[in-house]
Amino acid sequence: MIQLYNVTKKYGGDSAAVRDLTLQITKGEFVYLTGASGAGKTTLLRMLYSAEKPTRGQILINRQNISRIRSCQVPYLRRKIGVVFQDFKLLQSRTVYENVAFALEAQGKKRFEVSKKVYQALKEVGLEHRLQRKPLELSGGEQQRIAIARALVVDPLILLADEPSGNLDQDVTFEIMDLFKQANARGTTVLLATHNHSLNERFPRRVLTLDQGKLIGDQQPLHV
């Protein structure tokens, strides 16, 4: 599903955010991406949803080479990928319903289809009773659940999450993790960037470790 071959990303100068990275993630896998701050986790994720282009190397998503993808094709790539951020990236002036519907509307889906799917997605994250609330009226955990519903409502092949539990306490984090596991169980490939080791202890999965842009570890879980 995700293949990287000798991928390097430089932002000018000699220092590289990602160096000579080669890895493969198969369809339906759940993978943690760990490493200290500045290790290159966010850069790697940004390259996967084509917010950045690699300086060198090839990236294949679902067998499509996106290393030199044309900007007019980027939206179609992103429709296959759901992204969840640490700061949620919700529209504060819109209701919960509108925030989730936004993803479907942006893809030009029909109105009746939108309302059905949005309700379904919000039900899956347990927020179907908060449709008309604004994000700021909700807790951090609930806001992250809206963001997850927005990422999942489009049935993505891949779910990328960049420190999704960075602003949340332990209990809420585990609730969020359950949502990722459910998505994964339905066949979505999940790549979750985190430096929270307790997640791996509680939900052991394959772990990719980055350090100064290099892949220094690729551990399979002892038991799943």
Place this chain on the structure above:
Amino acid sequence: MLDKIRYFILRALRNMRQWPFLCSASILTMAIALATVATFFLVVVNIEQLALRWTQEIQVVAYLQKTPSRNNITLFTKQLNSIPGVESVTYISQNDAMKRFKKHLGEDASLLEGVSRDLLPASFELELSAAFRNQQGISTVIERLENIIEVDDLRYGQKWLERFNNFVQMLRFIGVVLGGFFLFAALFIVSNTIKLTLYARRDELEIMALVGATMRFIKIPFMLEGAIQGLLGGLLSLGFLTLSFVFVISRSLNSFWLTPSSFDLLFLTLNQQIILVLSGVVLGVLGSLSSLRRFVRI
């Protein structure tokens, strides 16, 4: 398709409702810019119109050195009539001139008692066709005229005409330069105001791009919003212009020394009004487009 159009219009209207202050600022800016350009246009058009009226009253009067014989009068009249651009020729004898002068003096006509009839020279008055009522036309007529009769003096308001022509030329030049400048300034201000509104909504633009919206999908509601704001700005400027025309411009200009009594000030024609409103729409769309280029990146 209809679903999409409906969605775009709703999005544009909702955006405007969500940011009422920025939206009003854009509309007002456009209205002021358009009204300024249109006011200047009106001033130029009216002065040109006034100039045209004045030139209609232009005639050439040729005062003769010697009073011609009766035969020569008919001959000269015929020859002068044949000059291209001359519409009619009237001979004013010394007698006629004196009569006119007396009439002009009215009650003071008694002043002329005892004055010889030969005091005033005989003259030919030439009415010109519209195309020749300008400096160049008059010059060609005069050139031909001087070949036919011996002229003592010529009157056609030459210095005045020359100055007025220069004035109108200058006014046109200033009109083009200032009009262009105002339009450019309007575009600049509008695009910057829209940039502000986009800056306030950069999160929305970022998220749209993240969830897979195409460039077109992101841009259309903003362009539509620019068009709606431009339309409202155009209508507002037209309203403002109409009110100021009725209550300020026409009153103050009508009392101005330049205005002949029969002169009605011109307002924008229906076509020009439509162009003004459409310019608002174009301004709004162009302003949005130029700002979107900076803010929307996929």
